Amino acid sequence: MGVMRLGVVETRVMDLEESLRYYTQVVGLQLTGREGNRAYLKAWDEEDHHSVVLVESDRPGLEHMAFKVRFQDDLDKFEKSIEQYGIKVNRVSKGARMAEGQAIEFKLPTGHIMQLYNEIEKVGNGLKLNPDPWPDNLKGMAPPNLDHLLLTGDDIQSVTDFMTRVLDFHISEQVVSVDGEQLIGTFLFRTNSPHDIAFIKGPDSKLHHFAFHLDNWNEVLRAADLLTKNDIALDIGPTRHGLTRGTTVYFFDPSGNRNEVFSGGYVPCADFTPITWTEDQLGKAIFYLERQLNERFVTALT
Numbered sequence: 001m002g003v004m005r006l007g008v009v010e011t012r013v014m015d016l017e018e019s020l021r022y023y024t025q026v027v028g029l030q031l032t033g034r035e036g037n038r039a040y041l042k043a044w045d046e047e048d049h050h051s052v053v054l055v056e057s058d059r060p061g062l063e064h065m066a067f068k069v070r071f072q073d074d075l076d077k078f079e080k081s082i083e084q085y086g087i088k089v090n091r092v093s094k095g096a097r098m099a100e101g102q103a104i105e106f107k108l109p110t111g112h113i114m115q116l117y118n119e120i121e122k123v124g125n126g127l128k129l130n131p132d133p134w135p136d137n138l139k140g141m142a143p144p145n146l147d148h149l150l151l152t153g154d155d156i157q158s159v160t161d162f163m164t165r166v167l168d169f170h171i172s173e174q175v176v177s178v179d180g181e182q183l184i185g186t187f188l189f190r191t192n193s194p195h196d197i198a199f200i201k202g203p204d205s206k207l208h209h210f211a212f213h214l215d216n217w218n219e220v221l222r223a224a225d226l227l228t229k230n231d232i233a234l235d236i237g238p239t240r241h242g243l244t245r246g247t248t249v250y251f252f253d254p255s256g257n258r259n260e261v262f263s264g265g266y267v268p269c270a271d272f273t274p275i276t277w278t279e280d281q282l283g284k285a286i287f288y289l290e291r292q293l294n295e296r297f298v299t300a301l302t
């Protein structure tokens with residue numbers, strides 16, 4: 001029962017062809033389908049039809065995010081508990097997007113659209129019978145999987161209450177005001193990774209970044225090399241986050257959506273005692289080696 005992992009981020013892009021070149025050649029995702037103004041992509045170690053949907057639009061940003069639940073009948077249970085909590089739930093019919101089954105959709109207290117689903121076509125990763133550790137013909141950064149996303153919103157307390165009490169997410173880290181009164185950031189997980197989704201104080205309904213996993217620090221450096229090789233500006237990094245301990249590079253896709261490649265961190269379980277950062281240490285929390293935020297951290301949102 002319950003939410004397994006972040007399954008899909010549907011991201012608005014301004015030019016689908018240019019974005020496809022970037023996400024397949026530089027990031028190194030595999031194109032698995034195209035229909036109308038949407039393109040569907042997966043990372044090489046993922047089995048489902050897609051984890052990233054690019055939808056051509058007149059503005060960048062996050063159209064929706066979807067978490068995969070373990071069983072189809074989890075949807076009925078979550079529909080009831082979300083509505084009991086006081087948030088309206090809509091049903092999304094099978095086939096609303098290529099290869100996807102039925103889903104439930106609702107708006108978070110921060111204004112973001114979230115879906116829960118179980119059914120999606122499995123295309124496999126070709127590594128299930130006497131497999132090599134990775135396939136041939138990988139391109140670009142070649143992340144094995146989608147990792148997490150960071151969103152901004154005003155009421156961090158409410159979204160944390162909802163995610164923990166209704167969707168049973170656990171808190172790995174939190175950022176609080178110096179007097180401890182106000183919750184400024186919240187890092188939440190269902191998988192045993194430092195975060196599957198996080199929220200920090202800022203304008204409602206905005207995307208800060210979505211991230212792909214890499215195996216180690218060398219791959220993070222190589223990702224930065226690839227960006228420079230392609231004359232793509234880095235936002236920051238390679239560096240380390242104090243929060244999550246993850247090593248990282250932040251950069252932007254052609255539409256200005258921030259991407260991240262992330263490696264490391266720790267392996268929390270449900271009994272993990274949350275790590276607390278006070279706002280006066282925010283610089284070190286976010287960029288441990290620089291020990292200060294860059295301006296874009298709070299302004300470059302989509």
Ligand SMILES: O=C/C=C/C=C(\O)C(=O)O
Nearest residue numbers: 200241243244246262286
């Ligand atoms: O509040 C911002 C901290 C960001 C941390 C990450 O992006 C991460 O750990 O992947």
Ligand SMILES: [Fe+2]
Nearest residue numbers: 150211260262
């Ligand atoms: Fe991140």
